[in-house]
Amino acid sequence: MNMKFYQKPWFIFGLIAAIFLIYGLALENGWWILKGKDDGQLGTFGDSWGMLTSLFSALAFGGLMITIWQQQEELGLTRKEMKDQQFENMLFKMLEVHANIVADLDLRSKRANNQQTTTGRDCFTAFLRRLTGNYNYYQKKDPSKSDQELVEVAYRYFWRKNRNNLGHYFRYVYNIFKYIDNSDREDKKTYTNIVRAQLSDHEVALLYYNCLSEFGSEKFKPMAVEYELFDNMPKDLLIRVQHEDLYPQKAFGSSQP
Known part of the structure; x- marks a missing residue:
């Protein structure tokens, strides 16, 4: 002073x-x-x-x-x-653990009699591809369903198949945001931006659909909207461009028109 x-x-x-x-x-x-x-x-x-x-x-x-x-x-x-220092130290420790969780991800699949292994952040590209396949299947099966209904049923099936790989990941990301949200910091958005910067585009896209599902809509989605988690997310990663309408404009930040 x-x-x-x-x-x-x-x-x-x-x-x-x-x-x-x-x-x-x-x-x-x-x-x-x-x-x-x-x-x-x-x-x-x-x-x-x-x-x-x-x-x-x-x-x-x-x-x-x-x-x-x-x-x-x-x-x-x-x-x-x-x-303040204790808060920041804890947050950065949590981000280190998050990075380790992502690095430990691995997916094994067979294609043309060859087993392929996908690891780390590349797994989210594969996860998003699987979710897109589920969505397209249910859309063909029942075209009368709304976009929100199709997202919910497709994600429910996707979650049953991939829970073992993604359960820990989603719980931890949620708790990082919850840690910031529960703090008495006045500049919470600054810290959620730091977290957002650690996520790949495909991670954010998968979180987008997680928050629309029954597994994230109640607790995670309000924070995703409040802290503009999908600001600058490439729209071509959405399964359908119309899915942008499933969120209020605030979720996309001030960069959106």
């Missing part, structure tokens, strides 16, 4: 000492109003020294109280800084 010079203890006590010194010199040398006074008058004036001493004692006490108040204010700022 930057204090002005007149708030600093050395200035306060220096000023008091200077006044005492000037007063003492005035008594000693007969300056100013003491000039020309007889001994009786000087004695009477000298008696005021005791009163002035009491006054400056009170001023000294006031200076001490100012110092204590300043120290308490500095301590309060220090505690806030420590709390």
Whole structure:
């Protein structure tokens, strides 16, 4: 905390000492109003020294109280800084764990009698491809269903098939956002933007459909909208471009027209 010079203890006590010194010199040398006074008058004036001493004692006490108040204010700022640092340390630890969860993902599939393994972030491209296939299947099966209904039924089937791979991932991403949302930070959007920056486009697209399903619509979707999670998400990753209408405009941030 930057204090002005007149708030600093050395200035306060220096000023008091200077006044005492000037007063003492005035008594000693007969300056100013003491000039020309007889001994009786000087004695009477000298008696005021005791009163002035009491006054400056009170001023000294006031200076001490100012110092204590300043120290308490500095301590309060220090505690806030420590709390902020703890919050950020925890958040970045959570992001490290998230990165490890993504890195540990692996999918195995057979194509033309060859087993293929997909790992890490590349898995989300495969997940989105599977979800798209499910959606197209149910759309052909029952074209009368609305986009929202088709998303729900397609995602439900997708989730049954991929829960073992994605359950931990979605729970953890949700808890990162929940950690920020439950904090007393005023700049929550800044921190959710940091989290958003760690997610690949295909991750965000899969989260898009997770939040539209029964598995994310109640708890995760409100935070996704509030913190504009889908800002700058490539629309060509949506199964259908019309699915953009399944969210309020706020979810796409200020970059949207």
